[in-house]
Amino acid sequence: MNQPDDLARLRSEYADRARRFAGRDDYSAFNRANLFTIQSRQRAVVEALRRQGLTDLSRLRVLEMGCGGGGVLTEFLALGARPASLFGVDLLFDRLASACERLPGSRFVNADGSRLPFPARSFDILLQFTALSSILDADLRRGICRDLLRVLKPSGLILWYDFWLNPTNPQTRGIRPAEIKQLFPNCRCEFRKITLAPPIARKLAPVSWGLCYLLESLKIFNTHYLAAIRPLPPAP
Numbered sequence: 001m002n003q004p005d006d007l008a009r010l011r012s013e014y015a016d017r018a019r020r021f022a023g024r025d026d027y028s029a030f031n032r033a034n035l036f037t038i039q040s041r042q043r044a045v046v047e048a049l050r051r052q053g054l055t056d057l058s059r060l061r062v063l064e065m066g067c068g069g070g071g072v073l074t075e076f077l078a079l080g081a082r083p084a085s086l087f088g089v090d091l092l093f094d095r096l097a098s099a100c101e102r103l104p105g106s107r108f109v110n111a112d113g114s115r116l117p118f119p120a121r122s123f124d125i126l127l128q129f130t131a132l133s134s135i136l137d138a139d140l141r142r143g144i145c146r147d148l149l150r151v152l153k154p155s156g157l158i159l160w161y162d163f164w165l166n167p168t169n170p171q172t173r174g175i176r177p178a179e180i181k182q183l184f185p186n187c188r189c190e191f192r193k194i195t196l197a198p199p200i201a202r203k204l205a206p207v208s209w210g211l212c213y214l215l216e217s218l219k220i221f222n223t224h225y226l227a228a229i230r231p232l233p234p235a236p
């Protein structure tokens with residue numbers, strides 16, 4: 001599949017997904033399994049930022065590639081980032097419209113992530129949260145990661161959250177650490193395996209939050225990786 005075909009497939013797949021999920025609460029905070037998933041991912045993100053020495057986000061420029069409706073960027077607002085320093089890029093107009101409504105002081109651009117309309121070395125933090133796994137074309141994936149590295153400051157950080165396994169959805173392809181390392185050459189990558197498999201969380205969360213927490217801490221049923229990716233300094 002070539003890149004324009006994959007972008008067309010993505011647009012129609014997301015439109016189809018919006019129809020399929022209309023009226024469902026899968027992505028609502030009032031869905032216990034989703035709340036469990038979001039909150040444990042948020043804890044892992046905060047811990048990753050802390051390990052990377054980033055506990056003050058107030059002066060940092062943050063861009064999310066594939067920002068959707070801006071939910072993840074609102075979490076960065078809550079962590080202390082300034083609205084004017086938050087940027088989002090997405091393929092889909094309707095999702096960007098929701099993001100603009102949610103974060104009126106931030107900037108959103110309709111663009112493909114492999115052609116980011118920003119100068120080189122202009123962001124401190126880049127976010128890729130469950131966008132790359134929906135791209136099936138290998139060249140498009142590589143192009144996006146290349147452009148993320150282009151717009152990242154040399155001292156910057158890429159935070160990656162995506163699944164390595166999703167056997168039920170043929171419109172996506174999981175990404176494992178070995179591939180992430182290939183996508184970001186000359187970078188140091190730190191991985192954490194997080195997120196209890198959603199089918200398990202859906203069954204258990206309404207019954208026992210503690211059991212979800214216990215199973216997730218075992219890691220064997222976890223479906224996502226949170227990766228902290230930093231460019232290595234050039235060799236002397």
Ligand SMILES: C[S@@+](CC[C@H](N)C(=O)[O-])C[C@H]1O[C@@H](n2cnc3c(N)ncnc32)[C@H](O)[C@@H]1O
Pocket residue numbers: 010014065066067068069071072089090091092095111112113114128129130131134135
């Ligand atoms: C599963 S959603 C995740 C949204 C958001 N990151 C989150 O975690 O809530 C993936 C998003 O990536 C966007 N996306 C997929 N491929 C893209 C591309 N090549 N360029 C820009 N956005 C893309 C989709 O339009 C969609 O809004």
